[in-house]
Amino acid sequence: MTQYIIQRLCIIGVGLIGGSLARALKKTGAVAEVIGVSRDVSHLERAKSLGVIDNYETEISKAVKGCDMVVLAVPLGAMQSVFEQIAPVISDDMVITDVGSAKASVVKSAQHAFKSIPANLVPGHPIAGTEKSGVEASFPELYENRRVIITPLETSSPLAISKVRNMWQACGAEVVETSIEHHDEVLAATSHLPHMLAYSLVDTLAKMDAKNEIFDFAAGGFRDFTRIASSDPDMWHDICISNKDALVKMIKIFSDDLQLLANAIECNDSVYLKETFSRAKKARDEFCEDKNINDSPE
Numbered sequence: 671m672t673q674y675i676i677q678r679l680c681i682i683g684v685g686l687i688g689g690s691l692a693r694a695l696k697k698t699g700a701v702a703e704v705i706g707v708s709r710d711v712s713h714l715e716r717a718k719s720l721g722v723i724d725n726y727e728t729e730i731s732k733a734v735k736g737c738d739m740v741v742l743a744v745p746l747g748a749m750q751s752v753f754e755q756i757a758p759v760i761s762d763d764m765v766i767t768d769v770g771s772a773k774a775s776v777v778k779s780a781q782h783a784f785k786s787i788p789a790n791l792v793p794g795h796p797i798a799g800t801e802k803s804g805v806e807a808s809f810p811e812l813y814e815n816r817r818v819i820i821t822p823l824e825t826s827s828p829l830a831i832s833k834v835r836n837m838w839q840a841c842g843a844e845v846v847e848t849s850i851e852h853h854d855e856v857l858a859a860t861s862h863l864p865h866m867l868a869y870s871l872v873d874t875l876a877k878m879d880a881k882n883e884i885f886d887f888a889a890g891g892f893r894d895f896t897r898i899a900s901s902d903p904d905m906w907h908d909i910c911i912s913n914k915d916a917l918v919k920m921i922k923i924f925s926d927d928l929q930l931l932a933n934a935i936e937c938n939d940s941v942y943l944k945e946t947f948s949r950a951k952k953a954r955d956e957f958c959e960d961k962n963i964n965d966s967p968e
């Protein structure tokens with residue numbers, strides 16, 4: 671008999687992240703049944719026809735009934751309302767986790783909805799994704815050799831933590847644990863700030879009079895640097911608002927450094943420029959070596 675690690679999985683929000691999780695768990699035979707739920711029936715029909723989910727419900731309280739694992743894969747702005755719909759039907763043998771890109775805001779939403787946070791809630795965040803959205807963009811290999819950060823609370827049950835760990839490991843991911851504060855600070859620096867830079871750069875250029883000419887001459891470097899500016903604006907709106915403090919702090923640090931760079935260029939400060947570029951090149955080369963990344967320079 672097949673040993674499933676999850677019997678009945680409910681994915682709330684069957685998009686890129688939730689859909690890829692369902693596909694990965696089905697591919698490895700780790701789950702017996704996947705129930706999808708979202709707002710738009712046509713999206714759920716599509717997910718079912720693609721084999722991502724086995725069945726669907728449009729009411730969250732119905733969908734989660736009898737599930738041993740519930741994953742919230744909705745935008746951060748929708749988390750609280752989803753928790754509120756789960757709260758009346760939660761049971762002791764139901765593990766709840768999420769994939770939100772900021773963690774303090776998810777815990778705050780859970781606090782509002784549940785009043786006292788359930789021991790079976792284990793917040794999580796897969797460090798994997800693309801600039802695409804929706805179930806059509808989902809694929810089972812998304813989490814292979816990628817990290818998933820879980821941020822258990824003091825009250826989280828060890829059994830629930832190990833079930834969430836096992837789920838992600840079954841997708842080929844490495845699971846690491848950090849505090850909520852550390853997660854939000856690190857992600858502000860490594861993911862949220864780069865998205866702000868990409869959006870801001872493309873927007874600045876798009877507003878310029880010579881924008882057609884600029885985009886005509888743009889080459890591989892521009893494409894590499896700005897790919898993430900094609901990400902979903904609504905999702906990134908929610909991430910900015912949800913991780914406001916850490917992100918604004920990083921934007922200020924970066925703005926100060928950018929101003930120093932501008933000053934150095936204006937003053938022909940070759941030493942400053944070469945030192946800055948060399949330090950950055952060394953740091954990126956080490957990062958690529960460490961991660962086994964081999965991207966060809968323009």
Ligand code: NAP
Pocket residue numbers: 682683684685686687688707708709710711713714743744745746748751752769770771772795796797798799800801802803804805902905909
């Ligand atoms: P997505 O592809 O747009 O999927 C979001 C899904 O949520 C859609 O299927 C949408 O379906 C559903 N949804 C939206 N509002 C809902 C609501 N109020 N109730 C129920 N379902 C709702 O987005 P995603 O990229 O998978 O992102 C989902 C989460 O993953 C976000 O919290 C994000 O922060 C996090 N995350 C994203 C990435 C990334 O690179 N994209 C990486 C790591 C984590 P309907 O329109 O049918 O409702």
